[in-house]
Amino acid sequence: MDLNHPLLASAVDLLPPFPSSHPQIQRLDRSLYCQICKELFSGPVSIPCGHSFCSRCIRGSLEVMKKCPSCNEPASEGSIRRNRALEEIVDSWEEARPIIHGLTSNNSRKRSIMNTGPKNAFAAESTKRPRKESTSRSVSPVKQSSDKKEEIDGDADDMIALDPYTNMAESSEDVKASCPLCDITMPIRDISRHIDLGCQPIKPRPKSQGRENLKADWKKVFSGAGLVKGKDVELKKITKPNYSLATPAELRSVLQSYNLSTFGDKPALAHRVQEWILLYNSNLDTSHPKSLGALRAKLNEAEASRRRDKEKGREEMASELKTSDGLARYAQDTKGEFERLRREIMERDKKRVGSGAEAPIEIE
């Protein structure tokens, strides 16, 4: 699989790892990753055993099991405490990381020029992650661009598409897409308002011009309609309803009170309420809380992507059934990169034939 495949490269803005020539920095870096999402802590919290996770991650995990995922000690949502020191450390590390990464990879680049081995196969993958959504400080555009500048200085070769929105559709104001919730097609710029209004049709607005607007429109859909106001973030945690006892009407009224879509059957509604409470409550465990609009957009995005995943699963299943011969499909599937890895194993295996005790089987 090609990690530079445009879809993947921009779908997942992973932080570039540190070269193995700097094990101490690798260790430092790893210690700041949540063991559930395997990314830098976002809104870190601790539970009684002393393990820390992102608030969102551990809250999600505690819905499934009332234990620490790392050590199995009992834990409950009520025992979650913010870890402010860890948050400060992660924030500073996020700022320092590109600089330090630049230093370490410059060194290893020099080294790899001398070695010219295939060792550096992973250098190309270093896509720079834009500032984590969840810790986004809603800085002004001016501040942001000066940030970029610094990072470019420290990490020039690793700068690829800092702005995730630059890869978007080329054509401008007429671009349409379907709502992630109800599938009705409409201009992209209308989607967030449409969702905010509980999936109601939106009257056409006068056309605007150019890509800039398109980008801004997508930004609204995915980062919360620009409603960032301090007062927008409320301070009390939501108490969870009993999902099995709640009626669809009750669930709908919870959703309505937060201006969320009330579209869907009971499981869909319950899932939306549950996801919303997770997002909402974990948003209170960070120094960089998001606006409710941003949370809503996040909820919609998560729901849409989950649904896509499910549809993928169904498609896979369907095509699985069509090919009765699993082996033929298997052969079909293992192409490209994976085939290469497989050959490597085969090659190694053949090499062992010479010294092998148990006369391994010849292939090809």
Add this chain to the structure above:
Amino acid sequence: MFGSNPRAQSSTATRRLMKEYRDITADPLQDSITAGPISEDNMLEWEALIQGPEGTPYEGGIFSAKLIFPPDYPLNPFKMIFEPPLLHPNIYPNGEVCISILHAPGDDPLRYESASERWSPVQGVRSVLLSVLSMLAEPNIESGANVECCKLYRDNKQEFERQVREQVKSLLGITENTE
């Protein structure tokens, strides 16, 4: 839908799997295991290749397994299915691996000795594949999946090993034909 916006494509599960895939590629498990998504557009389905551990009847074989991830991964574990099915006490006749680390925390609470072997979201492809490798070397007939195979393993280990070696050979034969 949203074909023009790649960011919309990545769910929590997809993100986490991308990360795992990259980590496995950057820092390979062992010489004897590889794993990765089958296609770029669906991160929820991987293929793993495992080389039979030395000193076991599986030695010399290369086994392919499908990893199927649930949409709420990593909260719930993935499924691992050997294709074609592999003869082993802890592998169901349909190829599915039955190993404690792949069991959700809620599943049959009394069957396994220690809860720490269960799936939890801090586990991942890497830790599971390493467990599977040691499972190949040391079957656990306490929690068998293939009853016949468990009996055979317990009562006539030599015959069990012979059958495994036969299977290893024939599997490689099949692989040859499809290449």
